[in-house]
Amino acid sequence: MNIFHGNILFSKNSRELxxxxxxxxxxxxxxxxxxxxxxxxxYQGAEITDYGSDVIIPAFSDLHVHAxxxxxxxxxxxxxxxxxLNQYTFPQESRFADMxxxxxxxxxxxxxxxxxxTFHACIFATIHREASSYLIRRMEERGLYGFVxxxxxxxxxxDYLRETVEESLLETERFLDEFKDNKTAKPIxxxxxxxxCSEDLMKGLGTLSKKYHAGLQTHLVESRWEAExxxxxxxxxxxxxxxxxxxxxxxxxxVVGAHFIFPSEADIRILNRHGxxxxxxxxxxxxxxxxxxxxxxLQSQDVRVSLGTDVGGGHSLGLYTQIARSVQLSKLKWFxxxxxxKPIAFPHAxxxxxxxxxxxxxxxxSLEKGYVFNALVIDGMADENIPLTPAQTVERFCYIGxxxxxxxRYLNGRLIG
Amino acid sequence: MNIFHGNILFSKNSRELxxxxxxxxxxxxxxxxxxxxxxxxxYQGAEITDYGSDVIIPAFSDLHVHAxxxxxxxxxxxxxxxxxLNQYTFPQESRFADMxxxxxxxxxxxxxxxxxxTFHACIFATIHREASSYLIRRMEERGLYGFVxxxxxxxxxxDYLRETVEESLLETERFLDEFKDNKTAKPIxxxxxxxxCSEDLMKGLGTLSKKYHAGLQTHLVESRWEAExxxxxxxxxxxxxxxxxxxxxxxxxxVVGAHFIFPSEADIRILNRHGxxxxxxxxxxxxxxxxxxxxxxLQSQDVRVSLGTDVGGGHSLGLYTQIARSVQLSKLKWFxxxxxxKPIAFPHAxxxxxxxxxxxxxxxxSLEKGYVFNALVIDGMADENIPLTPAQTVERFCYIGxxxxxxxRYLNGRLIG
Numbered sequence: 001m002n003i004f005h006g007n008i009l010f011s012k013n014s015r016e017l018x019x020x021x022x023x024x025x026x027x028x029x030x031x032x033x034x035x036x037x038x039x040x041x042x043y044q045g046a047e048i049t050d051y052g053s054d055v056i057i058p059a060f061s062d063l064h065v066h067a068x069x070x071x072x073x074x075x076x077x078x079x080x081x082x083x084x085l086n087q088y089t090f091p092q093e094s095r096f097a098d099m100x101x102x103x104x105x106x107x108x109x110x111x112x113x114x115x116x117x118t119f120h121a122c123i124f125a126t127i128h129r130e131a132s133s134y135l136i137r138r139m140e141e142r143g144l145y146g147f148v149x150x151x152x153x154x155x156x157x158x159d160y161l162r163e164t165v166e167e168s169l170l171e172t173e174r175f176l177d178e179f180k181d182n183k184t185a186k187p188i189x190x191x192x193x194x195x196x197c198s199e200d201l202m203k204g205l206g207t208l209s210k211k212y213h214a215g216l217q218t219h220l221v222e223s224r225w226e227a228e229x230x231x232x233x234x235x236x237x238x239x240x241x242x243x244x245x246x247x248x249x250x251x252x253x254x255v256v257g258a259h260f261i262f263p264s265e266a267d268i269r270i271l272n273r274h275g276x277x278x279x280x281x282x283x284x285x286x287x288x289x290x291x292x293x294x295x296x297x298l299q300s301q302d303v304r305v306s307l308g309t310d311v312g313g314g315h316s317l318g319l320y321t322q323i324a325r326s327v328q329l330s331k332l333k334w335f336x337x338x339x340x341x342k343p344i345a346f347p348h349a350x351x352x353x354x355x356x357x358x359x360x361x362x363x364x365x366s367l368e369k370g371y372v373f374n375a376l377v378i379d380g381m382a383d384e385n386i387p388l389t390p391a392q393t394v395e396r397f398c399y400i401g402x403x404x405x406x407x408x409r410y411l412n413g414r415l416i417g
Numbered sequence: 418m419n420i421f422h423g424n425i426l427f428s429k430n431s432r433e434l435x436x437x438x439x440x441x442x443x444x445x446x447x448x449x450x451x452x453x454x455x456x457x458x459x460y461q462g463a464e465i466t467d468y469g470s471d472v473i474i475p476a477f478s479d480l481h482v483h484a485x486x487x488x489x490x491x492x493x494x495x496x497x498x499x500x501x502l503n504q505y506t507f508p509q510e511s512r513f514a515d516m517x518x519x520x521x522x523x524x525x526x527x528x529x530x531x532x533x534x535t536f537h538a539c540i541f542a543t544i545h546r547e548a549s550s551y552l553i554r555r556m557e558e559r560g561l562y563g564f565v566x567x568x569x570x571x572x573x574x575x576d577y578l579r580e581t582v583e584e585s586l587l588e589t590e591r592f593l594d595e596f597k598d599n600k601t602a603k604p605i606x607x608x609x610x611x612x613x614c615s616e617d618l619m620k621g622l623g624t625l626s627k628k629y630h631a632g633l634q635t636h637l638v639e640s641r642w643e644a645e646x647x648x649x650x651x652x653x654x655x656x657x658x659x660x661x662x663x664x665x666x667x668x669x670x671x672v673v674g675a676h677f678i679f680p681s682e683a684d685i686r687i688l689n690r691h692g693x694x695x696x697x698x699x700x701x702x703x704x705x706x707x708x709x710x711x712x713x714x715l716q717s718q719d720v721r722v723s724l725g726t727d728v729g730g731g732h733s734l735g736l737y738t739q740i741a742r743s744v745q746l747s748k749l750k751w752f753x754x755x756x757x758x759k760p761i762a763f764p765h766a767x768x769x770x771x772x773x774x775x776x777x778x779x780x781x782x783s784l785e786k787g788y789v790f791n792a793l794v795i796d797g798m799a800d801e802n803i804p805l806t807p808a809q810t811v812e813r814f815c816y817i818g819x820x821x822x823x824x825x826r827y828l829n830g831r832l833i834g
Contacts, residue, residue, distance in 0.1 A: 003449060011577035056764060070800075071800050071803050073813070073816070073817060074741075074798075074812060074815075074816030074817045075805075075813060076812075077741070077744060077763070077812065078744045078762045078763045078766075079758065080760075104801065104802060105800075108800055108801065121724050126651075183455060216600050231624070257678075283745070285747060286745045286746075286749055287745060288722075288750065289748065289749070289752050289760070291752055292749070297675070315741070315813075315816040315817050316816070316817050317817075319604070324494070324732070327495045327701040328494075328700070328703045328704060329703075331703060331704070331706040332703055332706075332749060334706065335706050335708055336753045343495065343497075343706070344495070345495045346494070346495045349495075379492075380747050383487075383522075383525055384525065385521060385653070386488050392492050395491060395492060395493075395494065396491035396492060396732075398491075399490070399491030399494060399732040399733070400490060400491045400733050400734075402819045402821075404819075404821075
């Protein structure tokens with residue numbers, strides 16, 4: 001059992017923060033047992049870890065990140081998407097065929113993700129099964145929560161990154177099978193997006209999805225180009241999302257669609273039918289000029305919106321920076337497209353990064369009773385003599401904080417840094 | 418004399434970076450004497466400060482920042498402008514009547530600006546002369562380059578922040594007179610913006626401008642509201658900028674107009690006639706929903722564009738973050754308003770923050786021969802085993818760096834941290 005004293009903050013819902021000032025949080029067997037203004041008698045005398053005026057918050061959930069692009073973050077960010085893919089991303093991803101290249105990068109990625117307070121993530125690896133296996137194995141060993149995918153691509157990509165349908169299905173099945181019993185870091189089927197996967201590959205992946213009860217992550221109506229290209233390559237389909245539905249990829253586990261900026265009504269209807277997540281990646285969609293997700297419009301249509309860093313299209317591995325950025329972009333969205341796109345408030349953005357995104361992994365992303373105690377302690381945000389409320393501390397952290405302001409990290413109730 | 422070894426990077430112009438890898442920079446009496454691939458014979462045997470593969474760049478010039486809003490940065494950032502002004506900014510600014518409140522905040526602001534690598538800045542204080550004097554005195558004592566203004570407001574603001582015309586002129590004159598002989602941190606006339614200054618106040622300030630050879634800083638066509646309100650309050654004027662021109666405020670020193678998002682052709686013509694600067698403040702204009710400056714469109718019309726943080730409307734005191742953000746926002750500008758608004762490249766954005774902005778202060782913002790050696794040493798951006806070029810180091814620093822990546826700071830040739 002662990003008892004913590006401090007200010008405790010998490011999301012009640014998309015509109016409201018729960019804030020417990022000067023309170024006690026009791027965690028038992030790695031799960032939150034309760035929060036108390038006065039420590040109940042049964043706990044008197046127990047050891048207390050005192051965080052004073054620091055703020056204890058849930059660890060973050062990054063629902064879209066490319067581990068293989070970690071070494072590209074913050075480079076070539078003024079390029080156009082096609083140049084960035086061809087000059088940086090594709091040549092770089094191809095190097096993950098070499099395990100001596102892959103291992104140190106995936107280790108650095110995991111270390112840095114932890115440093116940034118993200119303990120739950122939906123991760124794209126590359127097409128290479130061996131490197132993807134290394135990544136998911138390391139995630140599981142470290143106790144991190146994730147859905148990790150070996151990427152599928154059999155068309156619309158350079159030769160050196162293209163698989164045959166048979167190879168792609170065979171390697172994906174080996175990956176799904178090898179890690180099917182993982183406890184926290186689980187395999188997920190990961191067609192890069194419709195422009196790089198043929199219909200027969202999609203259908204084959206659908207069969208694997210059913211056999212292994214595996215979910216789906218992909219880029220969904222990511223850009224105007226992607227939505228149009230999907231329709232060009234899949235004639236007879238009414239929208240991008242239907243490609244996955246008809247392949248049987250949306251019935252057997254979580255569905256995570258990155259970006260979702262240009263959905264038709266059919267895309268929204270299909271995503272909602274399967275309880276899928278739409279992942280808002282503010283910096284990435286700015287860097288690659290894809291536009292701005294209509295967060296409030298989507299939520300008014302009951303879409304489950306969450307947040308992602310999309311490293312390396314996005315530059316920062318800190319999901320907290322994307323909390324700030326999603327508030328900012330919602331203001332620009334409103335400026336340019338005022339209908340149905342009201343700006344979102346800070347509690348809403350914080351919710352996307354914690355409770356909303358966390359729900360894909362199970363009971364993480366909150367500090368309510370029964371949730372896993374995956375938590376961060378935030379400090380150092382106040383100027384001398386000008387105290388901040390807990391909500392102000394967390395807001396300022398999301399705008400100008402760094403990993404140095406994460407004073408402690410708890411994963412499954414254990415202090416890990 | 419100082420000799421430095423390392424990679425040296427600065428802007429040639431808005432299109433090109435000058436990069437000297439593995440070179441020597443010689444500074445004499447605080448100014449750059451030259452850069453050499455091989456150290457000339459006359460310097461052989463002299464002591465060399467070796468920065469290895471680190472990158473030496475010019476210190477930054479922040480052309481728009483409110484020192485008095487330092488303690489508000491990153492708070493209330495989801496509010497609308499009027500709420501933010503009334504709930505945070507105005508009540509907070511009023512406290513600068515109290516020197517015990519003002520002193521530690523201005524000291525912390527200066528320390529933090531230095532920490533972020535900004536040694537040259539155009540700074541708004543508040544209406545309070547005594548606190549403004551403290552700020553400019555401390556800037557001068559520390560050898561920082563600046564234009565610092567006591568703010569003028571006699572209308573359109575809460576009672577507790579409103580001066581009479583007489584008070585405003587009297588206090589401004591005392592401020593201009595007291596610091597007229599400053600060497601690096603100079604006084605500048607600072608009407609907050611047209612909605613808070615009457616015509617007679619503007620004209621009185623124009624007289625002081627002439628008498629003291631003082632320049633002008635203000636918010637210029639900052640938002641649609643501001644541009645319209647200016648025209649409402651100044652009937653018979655053709656545009657916001659003309660208010661300052663007709664008051665005689667644009668003839669006697671630098672002219673620095675913050676934001677400049679909605680200029681008419683007349684605004685542009687008048688600003689250019691006086692060689693004025695338009696200051697792009699990407700995060701601030703996002704936070705307050707003012708829209709996006711059309712950087713490339715303005716530059717094609719020969720407007721002198723520079724960069725500002727606009728703390729506290731902007732949240733970060735790191736001008737380098739605004740380099741990244743200006744590239745990002747130029748992409749969104751292009752997405753929403755493709756005509757004449759091509760995205761800007763990283764070298765262009767870096768130029769805005771260094772050589773372009775620096776020119777208002779004199780020979781700072783470059784490392785060409787004759788420039789003051791106000792410089793930063795950037796390191797720690799490369800991942801293990803994946804080397805970066807100097808330009809990549811600086812780009813990544815602007816996207817994901819922190820003050821920890823500024824390994825050394827030189828002001829007037831002297832190491833200051």
